Amino acid sequence: MRVTFPKHEKLKSRKAIKQLFEEGKTITKYPVKLLWLPIEGQKTQAGFAVAKRNFKSAVTRNKIKRLMREAYRLQKPETTNKNSRAFILLFLYIGKDVAAFQAIESSVVSALKKLAASSS
């Protein structure tokens, strides 16, 4: 099947992000930190963030967000098909250096697996 990540699966609502930071739970798999919160009646949405304090250059921030988004996109069917519950997710990059795609991918995968285990 197609592995896509269109616009409406992206976490955009300021209100939801605020709620996520206040009430959400966290899973840390260095260099990625995952904030998650189960929701009702909607599809799963995911967002990606890199702190401006750690990376001053906009180019590297965009690069890291694109890498995390690509890793999430490739792993999405395996995680979302197993359980029917929906979440709002936010992947936060907490490392200080730019990691390779394989390292970010493994962190994202293990975080999603832990999320599936703890929510079921």
Place this chain on the structure above:
RNA sequence: ACAGCAGGUCGCCUUAUCGCUUCAAAUUUAGUUUGAAGAGGAAAGUCCGGGCACCAUAGGGAAGUAUAGCGGCUAACGGCCGUCAUUCUUAAUAGCUUUUGCUAGAGGGAAGAGGACUAGUGCAACAGAAAGUAUGUACAGGUUAUGCUGUAGUGAAACCAGGUAAACUCUAUACGGUGAAAUGCCACGUAUACCAGCAAUUAAGGGUUCCCGCCCAUGCUGGAGGGUGGGCAGAUGGAGUGUAUCUGUAAAGAUGUACCUAGAUAAAUGAUGAGGAAUUUUUGGCUCAAGCCAAAUUGAACAGAACCCGGCUUAUAGACCUGCUUUUUUU
């Protein structure tokens, strides 16, 4: 050929698979398919100037800010072009000198925020008699004598209507304020409620420094709290880009012709693989050396549009082009 200086251009390429955004078409209903397009020379810093929008179709004065030789370009500018004074550097050559050297200096190169101290106020450490109410001392000249003239030392400045305005200031010119989070429309939702202060139609307040004037206005400001935090337009065809001719020393302008070239919004242009390449390192061979050949390795700087333009400044691996200069070799 190598090196240096100045100016300019480019700034990874090809391909497979999977994905993102916009537009068009089809099908169907909001998904899918097909096709097309998809970051920069600085998109950056926000240092200037404009367009555009709203606020009295924005008006007078004060204050404030900026600029400052002359001429031009431009929508405009603090930008750009030309040019002059001035300064620095180099230097043909000339004068003096036994020489070292000193003085002047055509020409070349670079810099060039440069109005006014004959309006007023201020400032000038140390040194020096004296730093502004200027003009003391010594010597020489001159004079009947004084006034006067020249030299001397200190200092950045004392040969004078002194110096200093990137000191206050004056003169001239320009500038109203705000800033796409402007502004207009649609949708959703709530609280025309509560507390405090000011004001009561000759008033408070607002129109982003103050005064006048004008306009708005029945309330205004602050606090705590409730709701929303979505969409469309603005917003991508423009002082647009390429090219040819003409005008002009040039910046630039005129005319013709061709082209359409991002439009995101927690923010699109990416990921993985393969190949090619500038480049990096190591080994071996040839060679006096520079370098050349072969194999392995590495695999591209600075950097991401956010309403749009014109500049300036800063960052930038490497490649290429043009001009000038020096050195070497050959003809």
Place this chain on the structure above:
RNA sequence: GGCCUAGUAGUUCAACUGGAUAGAAUAUCAGAUUUCGGCUCUGACGGUUGGAGGUUCGAAUCCUCUCUAGGUCA
């Protein structure tokens, strides 16, 4: 997308509106004192005033550009 502020010894602050070796406390080091250490006393070290350029006889101070850090506006 706008706007504003600050950078001075290792640290915390001075330096009046340009004027001379940029000062004080603390920290560090050395010496004295003490059986030893602390306290105390004496002395030394430590700064190209974030960087570059300019104005001026002279710049931490004035001007321009730039870097870094921080704040602020729905």
